[in-house]
Amino acid sequence: MTVQVRDLTFSYGREPVLSGVDLTVASGEFVALLGVNGCGKSTLLKLIAGLLTPTEGVVLLDGIPLSGLSRRQIARRVAVLHQSLPPVPGLTVEQLVRQGRYPARGPLGMLWEPDADHHTEEALDLAGVTHLAGRVLDTLSGGERQRVRLALAVAQRAPVLLLDEPTAHLDIRHQLEVLTVVRELRAARGLTVIAVLHEIDHAARFAERIVALRGGRVHADGPPDRVVTPRLLAEVFGVAGRVVMDELHRSPRCLPDHPVATPVAASGGA
Ligand SMILES: Nc1ncnc2c1ncn2[C@@H]1O[C@H](COP(=O)(O)OP(=O)(O)OP(=O)(O)O)[C@@H](O)[C@H]1O
Numbered sequence: 001m002t003v004q005v006r007d008l009t010f011s012y013g014r015e016p017v018l019s020g021v022d023l024t025v026a027s028g029e030f031v032a033l034l035g036v037n038g039c040g041k042s043t044l045l046k047l048i049a050g051l052l053t054p055t056e057g058v059v060l061l062d063g064i065p066l067s068g069l070s071r072r073q074i075a076r077r078v079a080v081l082h083q084s085l086p087p088v089p090g091l092t093v094e095q096l097v098r099q100g101r102y103p104a105r106g107p108l109g110m111l112w113e114p115d116a117d118h119h120t121e122e123a124l125d126l127a128g129v130t131h132l133a134g135r136v137l138d139t140l141s142g143g144e145r146q147r148v149r150l151a152l153a154v155a156q157r158a159p160v161l162l163l164d165e166p167t168a169h170l171d172i173r174h175q176l177e178v179l180t181v182v183r184e185l186r187a188a189r190g191l192t193v194i195a196v197l198h199e200i201d202h203a204a205r206f207a208e209r210i211v212a213l214r215g216g217r218v219h220a221d222g223p224p225d226r227v228v229t230p231r232l233l234a235e236v237f238g239v240a241g242r243v244v245m246d247e248l249h250r251s252p253r254c255l256p257d258h259p260v261a262t263p264v265a266a267s268g269g270a
Contacts, residue, residue: 001062003025006022006060007058076158127148129151141169160192160194162194180206212232213236228254
């Protein structure tokens, strides 16, 4: 499913967080969104998921504006891995992940779904949390909760997968596992993936395209070996550093050195 963002502007208050953002992500593409804290990455994902309404501009899924789709229709098309889990006391991992199937069921979620067990088990397995199925959410570690968030998003089986910092709280092994699962899912199911990542090396290795935001706009957009440069480190992150090629994975790797300037977090000073 193709995601198109056209001339998108959004403000929470007076100052726009995003202004005039244009972005087209083709069906089956894996795009990493980069940028400094507070530059609007999560906001952009929320706008694509229809959780926020643009001040100006439009988001289209396969050419259909989000405004023409119901909440359930959007949820069948777009799954989101959020930065947090819903605070429902006493809820177990399995109960939560089963809820990921909600958009696939009938009106009010009342209709029986024959494959619900299979899809729930598959999502738990893919995210590596089958052993946590009976655990209550509040008792999980940060990394365990993170993988449950992935299971919840995967269970939805939507053609567009939006991931907001999917590797936060994870040790290095689990970071690689999660990104590998996402890459494999994308290949197996033809998913369109947009992931906010802070680890530039991971973005360069796992995504086929990098979009860097700065000042509320798209500052750089292209394949990792073209976008990840010392100039990007300086202009987007305010860091002096080198970039070398990892020949094994054929992807650029950053060697950040020191801060050089304060990068621009929101619009108005780009
Ligand atoms: N609900 C809200 N109300 C008001 N301002 C908000 C709200 N949510 C986010 N903001 C502000 O909008 C800006 C963009 O926030 P956003 O969460 O999209 O940034 P981000 O790039 O995802 O940041 P991070 O890398 O720190 O997660 C920030 O300045 C933030 O403080």
